[in-house]
Amino acid sequence: MLSVEKAEVAHLLQESLSKMALTEDKGTDIRLMLQVMGGVLTETAFFFEEPDETLQAIYTKISAVLGCDAYEGDLPYWLDLDPVQIDSYTERGRVLARMAMEDWADCEFGFVDMLVMLTHHIMISWEEEGIPRAESFRLLIEYATRCMCFEVAAQELCDVLIEKKMGRDGWTLGDCLGGLSGAAGWRLAKLNLLHKKMDKDDARRPSDFDLEHLVTAMTTEAVRMGVPAGSDWRFGLAANDCPANPPLELLNGVEPYAQLFFSAIPMHDMRDQAVACAKAAGRMLAVLSTGDEPEIAHVIAKPLAMMAITETYQAFWVGY
Structure with missing residues (x-):
């Protein structure tokens, strides 16, 4: 009772x-x-x-x-x-x-x-x-x-990069952050390119999914994990008229693990994958910039994450 x-x-x-x-x-x-x-x-x-x-x-x-x-x-x-x-x-x-x-x-x-x-x-x-x-x-x-898939994805993607890329290939936590953020931005660009090919009157056409909406998943997860909230996410970012400079090497390093994981869950929806990568990036940001001796101060780490997701999205989406 x-x-x-x-x-x-x-x-x-x-x-x-x-x-x-x-x-x-x-x-x-x-x-x-x-x-x-x-x-x-x-x-x-x-x-x-x-x-x-x-x-x-x-x-x-x-x-x-x-x-x-x-x-x-x-x-x-x-x-x-x-x-x-x-x-x-x-x-x-x-x-x-x-x-x-x-x-x-x-x-x-x-x-x-x-x-x-x-x-x-x-x-x-x-x-x-x-x-x-x-x-x-x-x-x-x-x-x-x-x-459950989002939680498992965030944890597993962070763990595999720390184990494989840092432990074997000499990556830093900052590299892992840039790669995960880039993976989220790339998936959003790919999603919007697919939407662009669909008729606007097609009932199957998903609703628009913009960059700011995706960024919310990353920033919210970071704050949830202990990163101080604030308005300094875009501090020092390049002006809109500057050429995009995505972290392609880091993105290429993350992709094999991300694709393998999303196939295993399985998680086929590109929007879900983008949010999972953004959530993982937010968690990696917390690992990087919180604690008694953070590897990078959060006021620097937050713009790094924002730059990676934004530059990658712009390179693959705005470029078409």
Whole structure:
């Protein structure tokens, strides 16, 4: 049975989920709430030794209490799975899960069961408002799975570069940062080139994805990992009329590992890949510029990352 304290945590968790998804014009945005919920489930899975298997087990439990499988058809084109937004709101859910787990540290399995029943309660209430449980369940899976992929990608890409490029090829942390930032900018340029070839009236054409939107994923991750926030990200960057100077050697050094990783996950969507690289760059920036003896001060490291992502994007996109 739930103790009074744990029951109160469950109640507060539901309230927090709703508040985190509030918008000025729509009230509680169900898609944003599902993204926060996806982050809660993902962070909960990370409390266990096999997070990916745990997340799948949580899906199975939710399916059992809902009495249905997730919707298996194609998602509509208008349902834009914006990876920057998904990363932002699922990360909020991860923070919420860590806070809630403080009162459940003695029983992680009980916390999972509570989340399953809370998810059931929320989705049944939505169904009464006309949103089929199978469809909301499908979106929850989409968001939670992406959240886990982004986290694993950020960590694995950083780890493999530190192990392989620094340990074997003599790279510095700054080189790793430049390569990851460049990989994000290159993918955005490639994405926009693909969009350019599609008819603007084509329903399958994804929404525009600009550089500033992608940069948000990198800067937010860096700040989340301890890099001081501020307006000094573009300090010392070259003027717009200067020729682009992308870190091609660093980009070429990163690409074999990035492509191998994205094939293994798998993560085929170019937008998702761009955000994963940007998130990894933000994390590498934190490794480089925080701590008692940072390798490079953050006021220098931040413009380096910004220059790499911007110059690479401009070289491959503006050049065409």
